[in-house]
Amino acid sequence: MADYRKGDTASWDAEQVRRSQAGEPGHHHSGGQTRRKRRRHVNPMLYILFVLLTSAILAGVGWLLITDLCAFNKDLKTVTVQITSEDTMGTIATKLKNADLIEYKWFFKLFASVANADEKIGIGTYELNTDMDYRALIMGMRNSSGNMSADTVRVTIPEGYTVAQTIALLAKNGVNTEEALTEAAQTGDFGYEYIDSSSEDISRLEGYLFPDTYEFYINHNAKDALGKLISNFDNKLNEDDLAAAEAKGYDLQDVITIASLIEKETDGTDQKKIASVIYNRLEGAGDKGGTYGLLQIDASLLYAIPDHxxxxxxxxxxxxxxxxxYKYAGLPPTPIANPGLAAIEAALNPESTDYYYYALGKDGKHHFSTTLKEHNAFLNSDQYAGN
Incomplete structure (x- = not known):
């Protein structure tokens, strides 16, 4: 009998198990053969096709993004975009997308973050066009007065305010000083042919500072602040109505002057009738109205004596x-206030009447008359507000 120790058999058995599990050559599992792993080979043609297809997709996407970034292949189109203090880069991208200025909002936002657009874009109303690439769009929305994170103030300009009243209101709300705003009104070049560039009186802006609610920066550039109001006025003009007025011999200043008289003479309920009286007097001088072209409007006289x-x-x-x-026939030399849209529309589309006179009754409404006799009868009645 061979000489061995008790643990030798256990060691030998354990070693055999390990070899069996490791699949050593020469050792066979009981009841079967060792399985060989089969290597799978990729079809070279399919691999090349996949690479080419992926490259084409990436190249196509890249070209689309570059086309949008550089504003390639776009039909020329000019649009107005308004940016407020409530806008984010996301909402700005949406506005640009809706205006057909960009295609890919996410890509514009990515570019904007790299270009620090939030430090450049400011609140305001901007004219942009489809020829502008991303950089040009951002620079086109730049405001010299501040960026989107600057302190702002919202100001409502009432209908019928004069230039002087508008300047005082803007100054009161911290838009800029009254002195700076007045100087801008006197000397600023706003780029509109209907503003008299030869005058240095603030009345040259009368009628063109459209009454509305605006958002300004604190210490906004004075000329730009007034320019916002004028730009809004210009955008409200109806070219077809203006052409019809010009055909009757009234230019833009005439129309706005008449609108300002309407604005100051009525509470808004009878603007088109007031307009008819003004036109009847202008066009029917010496006829049955007997007014000889004199408009006799108190509001215009008060414009000449503002402290009255x-x-x-x-x-x-x-x-x-x-x-x-009362002394001079025809229209005053400038509008006497800044009329709202309803007054402008009344001046462009007056009611057709035979009225030459009106006066305020105790009921708070204007009473209209065709002849001076009818008018005087009303003035002497107990219905007239002046009695």
Whole structure:
């Protein structure tokens, strides 16, 4: 019998198990053969096709993004985009997308983050076009007064405010100083042919500072602040109505001047009737109205004497001013206030009447008359507000 120790058999058995599990050559599992792993080979043609297809897709996507980034292959189109303090880069991208200025909002936002667009874009209303690439769009929305994170103020300009009142209101709300705004009104070049560039009186802007609600930066550039109001006015103009007015001999200043008279003479309920009286007097001088082209509108006279208090007197009606429409026939030299859209529309589309006179009744409404006799009868009645 061979000589061995007790643990030798156990070691030998354990070693055999390990070899069996490791699949050593020469050792066979009981009841079967060792399985060989089969290597799978990729079809070279399919691999090449996959690479080419992936490259084509990436190249196509890349070209689309570059086309959008550089504004290639776009039909020329000019649009107006308004940016407010509530906008984010996401909402700005949406506005640009909706205006057909960009295609891929996510790509514009990515570019904007790299270009620090939030430090450049400011609140305001901007004219942009489809020829602008991403960089040009961002620079086109740049505001010299501040960026989207700057402090802002919202100001509502009431209908019928004069230039002087508008400037005072803007100054009160911290848009800029009254002195800076006044200087801008006197000397600023706003780029509109209907603004008299030869004058340095603030009245040259009268009628063109559209009454609306605006958002400004604190310490906004004075010229740009007034320019926002003028730009809004320009966007409200109806070219077809203006062409019809010009065909009757009234240019833009005439129309806005008439609208300003309407604005100051009515509470808004009878603007088109007031307009008809003004046109009847302008066009029917010496006829049955007997007004000889004199509009006789108190609001225009008060524009010439702004510090006046109380009712208009006969002495007031002798003031030698072109705004005194008791003394001078026709329209005043400029609008007397900044009219709202309803007054402008009334000036462009007056009601057709035979009225030459109107006066305020105790019921708070204007009463219209065709002849001076009818008008005087009303003034002497207990219905007239002045009695």
């Amino acid at each position: 208090e109380g009712a208009i007197t006969n002495a007031d009606k002798q003031v030698d001013s072109k705004y005194n429409l």
